[in-house]
Amino acid sequence: MAKVKSSYVCSQCGYETAKWNGRCPGCGEWNTLEEVEVTVRAGSKARSVSAVKDVSDNIVNINGIDASYNESRYMTGLSELDRVLGGGLVKGSVVLLGGEPGIGKSTILLQICSFIGREHTILYVSGEESLRQIKLRADRLGVDSENLYLLAETDCEKICNVIVKQQPEVVIIDSIQTMSMAELNSAQGSVTQVRECTNVFTRTAKSEEIPMFIVGHVNKDGAIAGPKVMEHIVDCVLYFEGQRNLTYRILRAAKNRFGSTNEIGVFEMADKGLLQVENPSMLLLEGRPTDVSGTCVACIMEGTRPLMAEVQALVSKSALSTPRRTATGIDYYRMSIIIAVLEKRLGYFFGGLDVYINIVGGLKLDDTAADLSVAMALYSSLTDKIIDSKTIAFGEIGLGGELRTVTHIPQRIAEAERMGFEKVILPAHSLKGVGTGKFGIKIIGVHSIKEAFKEI
The missing domain is CATH 3.40.50.300 (P-loop containing nucleotide triphosphate hydrolases)
Structure with missing residues (x-):
């Protein structure tokens, strides 16, 4: 005869326990244990090893399996x-x-x-x-x-x-x-x-x-x-x-x-x-302003596909004792690091200013190559200098203000040229092994964000 007993199962990880807990012992999530009824058959016993069916005949050598693409x-x-x-x-x-x-x-x-x-x-x-x-x-x-x-x-x-x-x-x-x-x-x-x-x-x-x-x-x-x-x-x-x-x-x-x-x-x-x-790059850049400060185009990689993304920054005077910091589409802590580098290494003061970063199109940038574009957009908004609409920038920023190399440089440059950009600002170390002569676009290698700002 079967009997029914209650059990608690985590909705996140599937952990089962006999009693309810506020926090799941398996994954650590709160309020995820849900009560379920489990039917147990009376007299059921575990099978012995000798009673289990032998499946050794199902063993197949890996080289004998056809898995053509x-x-x-x-x-x-x-x-x-x-x-x-x-x-x-x-x-x-x-x-x-x-x-x-x-x-x-x-x-x-x-x-x-x-x-x-x-x-x-x-x-x-x-x-x-x-x-x-x-x-x-x-x-x-x-x-x-x-x-x-x-x-x-x-x-x-x-x-x-x-x-x-x-x-x-x-x-x-x-x-x-x-x-x-x-x-x-x-x-x-x-x-x-x-x-x-x-x-x-x-x-x-x-x-x-x-x-x-x-x-x-x-x-x-x-x-x-x-x-x-x-x-x-x-x-x-x-x-x-x-x-x-x-x-x-x-x-x-x-x-x-x-x-x-x-x-x-x-x-x-x-x-x-x-x-x-x-052609998602054209979609993401559609309607981009050409005569406004605080905007810069980045080239990120999604797998093997290069994508153009517009980075917008707005730096304004704050009316609050603690200025606002808002990041949409980019990691908040990554934005804080870039602001700290600009303050420490270049002397730009953001302490009494509200800072807003937005990635147009709803993209979420996980590629560190977008660091330079974020820094240039912040600098452009702070100084009210307009970045040329035909300029694109990408590179990872170190805590010393230096620019670190990134991957897939030829693919990024080719995508920028295809989209009609005329100048690319990138880390100088990334130019090693890249045949820049085969591209019909101006390529500028810089060693630090200070040098990059001079190219605006």
């Missing part, structure tokens, strides 16, 4: 998505796609069905929409494929039985929070249901060599709702970034077992769905 990946029809995935959708992989409501998760998955459905069969499983609603959305997006099959079901085990029986070549689950297992007593979307359903879907995808997309909702903090262990189970975790009131979306990989996590994909939301933005 062309045969192990499916193209999605969206080059921006393929870039983030590492070159396409890997057979047997499980991709978790997260993002805020209305950001475009279901839209992009339904769009790729039109291309993938030309040669492969697709099973689209929805637990949130009826079949008629999916059809209406497909008509609006112009999706029409004879190989696209729809299923409205929320029972995880029934769905896996259909997958094993019908053998589709691609499966889409929308969404994991609506899936459930009948043998579990917890409600849909609970920690236990999300974790166990993800486990079942992953085992099915691996055993049948079927790639699978899983849509995941996000919580108020922007993380995918459910236990953190869910992200460890899947092969790839993608996040849609952006605001619903803006048209542009950035797709970023937080985890990818089959590619880089530094690549991003840029999309624009239109009436007919998500459109690829193949």
